[in-house]
Amino acid sequence: MKDYFILQFKMLNRQLTEWGIEPVIGYILGLFAFIVISIKLFKETQFAEYIYIALALSLVIKLNEVNRNDFLKLCYSRKEYIKIRIFENLIVSIALITFLLFQEKYLSSILLSISVCFFSLIDLKNKSSYTLPTPFYKHPFEFTVGFRSNYFIYFFAYFLTFMSISVDNFNLGIFSLILTLLSCLNYYTNSEDAFYVWVFSLTPKEFISYKLKNIIQYSTILCLPIIISLSLFFYTKIEIIVGFQFLGYLFIFTTMLAKYSVFPEKLNIRFGIVFALTLWLPPLLLLIIPYLYIQSTKKLKEILQ
Amino acid sequence: MISIENLSKSYGSKIVLENINLNFEKGKVYGIVGENGAGKTTLFKCIAGLEKHNGAINCEYGKPKDFLGYLQTEPYFFSKITGNEYIQLLCNARNLTNTDLKEKNIFDLPLNEYAVKYSTGMRKKLAFTAILLQENKLFILDEPFNGVDIHSNIIITEIIHKLKEMGKSIIISSHIFSTLNDTCDEIFLLKNGKIIKRVLKEEFSNLESEMKAFTIGNKIEKLNLK
Numbered sequence: 001m002k003d004y005f006i007l008q009f010k011m012l013n014r015q016l017t018e019w020g021i022e023p024v025i026g027y028i029l030g031l032f033a034f035i036v037i038s039i040k041l042f043k044e045t046q047f048a049e050y051i052y053i054a055l056a057l058s059l060v061i062k063l064n065e066v067n068r069n070d071f072l073k074l075c076y077s078r079k080e081y082i083k084i085r086i087f088e089n090l091i092v093s094i095a096l097i098t099f100l101l102f103q104e105k106y107l108s109s110i111l112l113s114i115s116v117c118f119f120s121l122i123d124l125k126n127k128s129s130y131t132l133p134t135p136f137y138k139h140p141f142e143f144t145v146g147f148r149s150n151y152f153i154y155f156f157a158y159f160l161t162f163m164s165i166s167v168d169n170f171n172l173g174i175f176s177l178i179l180t181l182l183s184c185l186n187y188y189t190n191s192e193d194a195f196y197v198w199v200f201s202l203t204p205k206e207f208i209s210y211k212l213k214n215i216i217q218y219s220t221i222l223c224l225p226i227i228i229s230l231s232l233f234f235y236t237k238i239e240i241i242v243g244f245q246f247l248g249y250l251f252i253f254t255t256m257l258a259k260y261s262v263f264p265e266k267l268n269i270r271f272g273i274v275f276a277l278t279l280w281l282p283p284l285l286l287l288i289i290p291y292l293y294i295q296s297t298k299k300l301k302e303i304l305q
Numbered sequence: 306m307i308s309i310e311n312l313s314k315s316y317g318s319k320i321v322l323e324n325i326n327l328n329f330e331k332g333k334v335y336g337i338v339g340e341n342g343a344g345k346t347t348l349f350k351c352i353a354g355l356e357k358h359n360g361a362i363n364c365e366y367g368k369p370k371d372f373l374g375y376l377q378t379e380p381y382f383f384s385k386i387t388g389n390e391y392i393q394l395l396c397n398a399r400n401l402t403n404t405d406l407k408e409k410n411i412f413d414l415p416l417n418e419y420a421v422k423y424s425t426g427m428r429k430k431l432a433f434t435a436i437l438l439q440e441n442k443l444f445i446l447d448e449p450f451n452g453v454d455i456h457s458n459i460i461i462t463e464i465i466h467k468l469k470e471m472g473k474s475i476i477i478s479s480h481i482f483s484t485l486n487d488t489c490d491e492i493f494l495l496k497n498g499k500i501i502k503r504v505l506k507e508e509f510s511n512l513e514s515e516m517k518a519f520t521i522g523n524k525i526e527k528l529n530l531k
Contacts, residue, residue, distance in 0.1 A: 131387055131417055139397060140390040141383050148385035193381040198355055200398040201371040305354050305368065 001080055015075050020268035031095075038099050049105050053112055056093040060116050063088060064124045076305070084141050085120035126289050141196070143218040146187035151216035153183045154222060161226045165233045173230045178255055180226060181248030184219040188256040194264045197303045204300035208257070208293070223248070254292060255279065263303070306331045306474050307369060307443060312360035313500075314347055321347045322358070322498045328493035329443070332472040334465060336485040340424040340520070345461070345478045346378060348495065349445045352476075366442060371399075374436030378447045380428055388416035388423070388431050410436060412457055425452035431459065444468060444475045450484045463486050482513050 013023040021029075056274050063085075073081050086187040100109035110259050132151065136143040147154075156175040164173035200207055223245060258271050278284045312325040322344045329335055337345050350356040354370045366372050382391065388499050389406060396402065410416055412430040414423070420431055429452060436444065446465075465488045468475055479485050485492055486509050494502035494512070506514045 132385075137390055137393065140394040141386055144390055145383045145385045167438060192383075194355055194396070195375075195377065195381060198353065198370060199395055200399065294413075302357070303355070305370070 001076075001084055003087055003088075004076075004084060008088070018268075020270060034095055034099075042103055049103070049108055052096045052100055053108060056096040056112055057115065057119075059092045060089045060119045063092060063125065064119060064122075066123065069123060082120060086117050089116045089120050113215065135221055138220075139214050141192070142187040142214065143184070143222075143242075147222075150183055150186070151175060154180060155185075158225055161229050170230070170234050170237055170240075173226070173234065174240065177223060177226045177230070177241070177244055177248070179218065179251065180223050181245075184215070184222060184248070185252045185255050188215075188252060188259050189267055191259055191262075191264055191266050195261075197263065197300065200304060202304060204297040206302055207300055207304060208260070208296060212253055215256060216249055219248065219252060220245075229302065244295070247282060250282075250289070251278070251300060254289055256284060257289065257292035257296045260300055261292045263296075263299045306366075307362065307364045309352065310361045310363070311390055312351055312358055312362065313515070314344075314351055314356060314358045320498055322351065322505065325360070325498075325500055327493065327500065329474045329476060331474055332469055333490045334469050334475045334477065334488050336378055336489035336492035337476060337478045337495055338480075338482075338485065338492055338516070339478075341394055343495045344498040345495055346447055349375065349476070349478070352445060369443065372442040374439055374444045375439035376429070376436055376444070376446045376449055378451070380432035382420040382423075382428065382431075384419070384421055386420055387418060388414050388420050391420050391431060392416070392435045392438060395439055399439045409462065410434065426454055426457065429453055430457055433464075437464065442474060444471055444521070446475065446477045449477060450479055450481055458484070482516070485509075486513070 016023045016026040051164050072084060076180055097109050097112055132148045134144050134147045136147060160176035160249045161173055202210060227241055227245060278288060307329045309327040311326055312322060314322040339345050347356060351358040352362060353373055357417050362369060392406060406416060412434060414431055415428055423431060433449060449461055465475055477488060477492060490506055492512060493500050493503045
């Protein structure tokens with residue numbers, strides 16, 4: 001069991017190194033960021049407690065992956081397996097449980113600890129063959145895969161739009177639009193298998209245009225319910241809505257270019273820093289987009305030769 | 306159709322392929338055999354342009370990748386993409402609009418289900434169907450019979466014969482000698498990154514016995530099974 005956790009620790013360190021972060025610095029910065037964000041979250045919203053519970057449970061459910069657990073069952077005895085599962089579930093949720101205790105949310109932290117242990121004992125096998133339909137079947141894959149993995153985010157975003165109209169809060173509506181656009185952007189943060197680029201009979205420029213067309217077309221489909229609703233109920237602020245939508249396209253496009261500028265490697269922490277800078281100062285995109293475009297065409301040329 | 310001249314590939318100081326010279330003609334089926342790690346998949350990736358290499362690959366039609374159907378040993382599938390969408394994606398990549406997938410689904414795959422839920426053999430059949438619908442001129446099939454049921458093996462063999470008739474070139478790697486015997490016109494033996502032997506159809510039976518003797522040797526005795 002000890003060997004298993006040492007191996008997991010090594011794998012985590014390797015992942016951090018791959019992202020361009022020195023593991024020790026990563027842990028210190030991670031802990032610091034967690035404390036700062038947690039304090040702010042509990043100060044700003046009354047729902048922080050529930051957000052923490054949901055976050056802890058989602059992490060635990062993610063660990064309850066069938067193939068992974070089947071592998072562990074094959075490797076270890078039943079007793080060892082349960083011990084491993086309890087420990088790893090506690091490890092991923094310990095920071096959140098501790099902070100709940102620190103905030104004197106005793107009942108939540110106890111219930112969460114029990115739930116986390118309970119999830120170690122059950123297998124969440126999805127035997128359903130249901131396929132979620134999407135409007136993106138003509139040009140797979142980013143939006144088809146992304147929508148099926150994160151469809152609940154869109155329902156939540158549309159609910160927020162509805163709430164923003166109900167309570168006459170335009171900022172909340174804009175937040176729902178940003179949430180939707182960020183979710184679309186997330187589809188372009190992971191590098192796909194090189195085969196899925198290689199297979200295209202396109203030049204790098206044509207390939208980028210094809211991807212850009214998909215971004216505009218499909219993110220518009222997802223944002224349209226929000227844009228229409230907000231435009232109808234906050235029609236005096238239509239320029240702001242259009243402005244955010246346009247910025248959204250630019251940020252998704254930038255992320256797509258960033259991905260292909262280092263392809264087939266994964267995006268690293270440097271992109272995170274540059275991205276944060278552009279969020280803070282969007283005009284920087286005017287410099288970054290041409291640079292990333294040149295880099296992407298160079299990288300894509302190697303694969304699409 | 307495609308000729309390979311002095312193709313070499315190294316990873317750092319490790320030479321994986323050394324001075325490979327091959328010529329693939331239209332309407333012929335070629336087999337590449339070799340032990341695990343001999344360099345078969347690397348050679349395929351080099352031909353496909355997925356790996357950088359030294360040496361030249363000359364094609365009659367231009368860039369090989371634009372008319373090449375590459376069936377990988379373990380095709381990669383996105384977590385939530387259906388069989389239909391996978392085929393659509395590969396056809397889009399070649400600017401083809403495919404209709405009537407139902408009719409063309411000869412392996413009876415559940416195309417509306419997520420591909421990751423398919424068994425190993427079904428995944429292989431899906432990837433094979435997709436490259437067939439791409440209307441390619443050259444095919445590289447890296448272990449096409451692995452994990453596939455016996456009925457589908459028969460269909461795959463017949464498809465290879467049909468492609469040959471149509472004047473397409475096919476390069477196959479397989480660890481099941483009988484499948485190569487049934488389909489290939491020529492077999493190349495790859496060892497430690499070099500083509501050490503070229504065998505024509507009439508000499509296939511000798512090759513099988515040679516390979517058996519050479520591969521097995523006294524290895525089983527060394528195991529000292531108890």
